Amino acid sequence: xxxxSSQSIIIDxxxxxxxxxxxxxxxxxxxxxxxxxxxxxxxxxxxxxLRINAQGCYLSPGFIDLHIHGQIDKISNLQVxxxxxxxxxxxxxxxxxxxxxxxxxxKQINLLGAACLGFNLEGPxxxxxxxxxxxxxxxxAPDIPGMQALLKQTNNDIKIITFxxxxxxxxxxxxxxxxxxxxxxxxxxxxxxxQSLKAIYxxxxxxxxxxxxxxxxxxxxxxxxxxxxxxxxxSAEIIADGHHVHPALLKLLVKNKLLEKIVxxxxxxxxxxxxxxxxxxxxxxxxxxxxNRACSGAGYIIAGxxxxxxxxxxxxxxxxDVKLLSAVQMASANPAGVIGLAQRKGKIxxxxxxxxxxxxxxxKCWATIVDGQVVFNKLL
Numbered sequence: 001x002x003x004x005s006s007q008s009i010i011i012d013x014x015x016x017x018x019x020x021x022x023x024x025x026x027x028x029x030x031x032x033x034x035x036x037x038x039x040x041x042x043x044x045x046x047x048x049x050l051r052i053n054a055q056g057c058y059l060s061p062g063f064i065d066l067h068i069h070g071q072i073d074k075i076s077n078l079q080v081x082x083x084x085x086x087x088x089x090x091x092x093x094x095x096x097x098x099x100x101x102x103x104x105x106x107k108q109i110n111l112l113g114a115a116c117l118g119f120n121l122e123g124p125x126x127x128x129x130x131x132x133x134x135x136x137x138x139x140x141a142p143d144i145p146g147m148q149a150l151l152k153q154t155n156n157d158i159k160i161i162t163f164x165x166x167x168x169x170x171x172x173x174x175x176x177x178x179x180x181x182x183x184x185x186x187x188x189x190x191x192x193x194x195q196s197l198k199a200i201y202x203x204x205x206x207x208x209x210x211x212x213x214x215x216x217x218x219x220x221x222x223x224x225x226x227x228x229x230x231x232x233x234x235s236a237e238i239i240a241d242g243h244h245v246h247p248a249l250l251k252l253l254v255k256n257k258l259l260e261k262i263v264x265x266x267x268x269x270x271x272x273x274x275x276x277x278x279x280x281x282x283x284x285x286x287x288x289x290x291x292n293r294a295c296s297g298a299g300y301i302i303a304g305x306x307x308x309x310x311x312x313x314x315x316x317x318x319x320x321d322v323k324l325l326s327a328v329q330m331a332s333a334n335p336a337g338v339i340g341l342a343q344r345k346g347k348i349x350x351x352x353x354x355x356x357x358x359x360x361x362x363x364k365c366w367a368t369i370v371d372g373q374v375v376f377n378k379l380l
Contacts, residue, residue: 008029014026027039063309144169238250
């Protein structure tokens with residue numbers, strides 16, 4: 001946890017990215033770790049305040065990554081350098097009985113960069129045929145009593161759980177997650193359109209890395225991917241690295257989905273132990289024994305990205321022609337809304353947490369402020 005300082009901060013000469021416009025030649029005041037005020041013209045005179053000259057760069061809400069893997073301290077230290085101020089520590093399928101211990105251990109680690117806002121369980125209640133790089137031997141059907149105990153023991157630390165809604169027992173599973181204010185996320189799933197529609201009716205409200213490891217679109221079996229496109233009761237994660245999802249599908253998502261329902265994530269594994277990983281065609285891959293047998297030793301499966309949230313914002317601007325304001329919203333306000341933090345994080349507004357990033361017109365990060373503390377600054 002960052003050691004908090006009560007020092008006031010004034011950022012000036014900034015292009016402030018608001019929800020509806022960019023405010024040029026603007027200033028912003030931070031007091032008591034919150035956004036106190038902002039505007040144009042004469043800035044406040046605060047004795048002993050730290051002054052940061054943004055030098056004409058953008059001042060944006062900090063980015064929130066709901067889906068990222070690796071060593072939690074490395075994630076915190078690495079991602080803050082590219083504008084991520086908060087993240088969900090994402091755990092893939094593992095021994096279900098060990099999740100409580102794992103979460104409690106991770107919470108004890110002191111983070112000096114981006115803040116951990118909770119945990120995202122990407123399994124083990126997924127479809128083995130859609131497992132991807134996840135260890136299949138840990139995959140299981142939903143365990144209602146086990147999950148009930150885990151949620152009680154972890155005190156609302158778990159924010160999102162991915163599951164395949166075609167598995168037996170998911171109806172009760174969804175209701176349990178909703179009862180505990182956990183976001184039920186459809187993913188790693190081969191569900192039919194009808195099965196996913198039923199899951200949404202019961203309370204599923206999010207889709208894990210849209211188009212990746214989910215049933216696709218065909219003439220007579222539209223699948224979960226189609227459900228994501230046509231149903232705005234679902235928010236949709238998207239890995240906008242240009243490799244996980246073809247740019248044409250990024251455009252399709254933007255044209256069909258409400259802006260506030262699109263959530264940029266990295267699904268990065270850059271902070272993981274890379275001894276089993278190899279970068280091929282722009283993404284991290286790992287060997288798959290089954291593919292090796294089929295492809296004469298050339299079988300590698302996608303394990304995750306090397307994307308940052310700032311790069312994802314840039315890619316959405318250049319690959320889909322969305323406005324910068326919209327791309328930033330997909331990386332800040334939208335993810336904040338998914339996990340119930342929209343009233344204090346994700347946008348620049350008076351009283352909101354001072355989670356901010358300064359980046360230039362070439363999408364280079366120059367400074368990051370987390371909870372009112374300057375944790376990365378190259379504007380000295």
